[in-house]
Amino acid sequence: MERNTRQRDAILDVISGAGRPLSTQEILAAGKAAVSSLSIATVYRTLRDLVAEGHILPVKLPGEADRYEMARLDDHYHFKCSTCSKVFDIHDNIKKNNLHVPRNFVIDKYDLILYGQCSDCVPKH
C-alpha cells in the first residue's frame, strides 16, 4: 500500500475483529459503520491488496464466494452452519499420518469442512 485510508483501516478492523471468515458483503456492511460511503469496489480492491501483502487469506468453500480471515492463525479448519450460513474457525487439526492415500501419492495440505448447526441455530430441547 502507498496510502493509509480510512476505508482500508475500516476493512482490516472488521476482519481482524470478526473472529471468523467474512464474506465480501459482510465486510461491506460492517465497514459502512466506519465509512458510510464505502463501495463494494473498494472492498474487492482492498481485499486483493491485503491478500497480496499477506495480511489476510481467502477461505474457499465449495460452490461459494471467497470469505476472508486474518493470516497466520493457528492450524485450523472450518465449520459452516447450514442454517445461518456463518462460517466458524475450528482450532484443531487432524494428524496427517491418520490420512491414508495410495502408494506414491504425496499430501501437501488438506481442507476439512464441517457442516451442521452452530450453537445459535441448533434446535433447543
Next chain:
Amino acid sequence: MERNTRQRDAILDVISGAGRPLSTQEILAAGKAAVSSLSIATVYRTLRDLVAEGHILPVKLPGEADRYEMARLDDHYHFKCSTCSKVFDIHDNIKKNNLHVPRNFVIDKYDLILYGQCSDCVPKH
C-alpha cells in the same frame, strides 16, 4: 428419462468407467469417443437428469466447477493433484468423534479434501 439415447449411454459409461470424479469437459471429451457430435449442452442436461435420478453425485471442490461420480460409492473423500488437476477417490473415512467442535455445535456431515501430488506427478528420485 423417457428415451434411451446413445448420448446418455455414452455419458453414463464414461462416468462409471472412470473410477474418479470427472469434470464436464472430461465427460464431453471422453463421450465424443462414442458419439462424436456430443454437445456440451447435452452433457449438462444429462448430468442434471442423472443426478435427479440418483445415479450420479456432484463432487464439489472449493473454487471449482462440479465434478461427477457414481452414487452409492463407499464412504470416501477426495484427493486433488495440484499438478494434473485430476481428482481421486480415497476410500477411507475419519471418525466423527475425532472432530472437535465448540459446545452445542452439531455436525451433520463433513468434506475432507487432500491436495498434493498423485503417483503420476510426484517427482521421481
Next chain:
DNA sequence: TTGTTAGTGATAACAATATATCAATAGCAA
C-alpha cells in the same frame, strides 16, 4: 414404416462474482 415428440446440437442468454474505467476525492510530502 411412419408419426409423435423427447432429445439433441449450436449458440444465445443468464447469474454470480470480480475487475476495469474514469471523474472526483483525499492522503501526504514539501
Next chain:
DNA sequence: TTGCTATTGATATATTGTTATCACTAACAA
C-alpha cells in the same frame, strides 16, 4: 497550505459455468 497522484465510488464490463431457446434429429410405439 498546496499540489501531486493514489485511492475512491459508481457503474460498466469481463469472466466463468450453467441454463434456455429453437429448429432439427432420432427413439420407439403402433
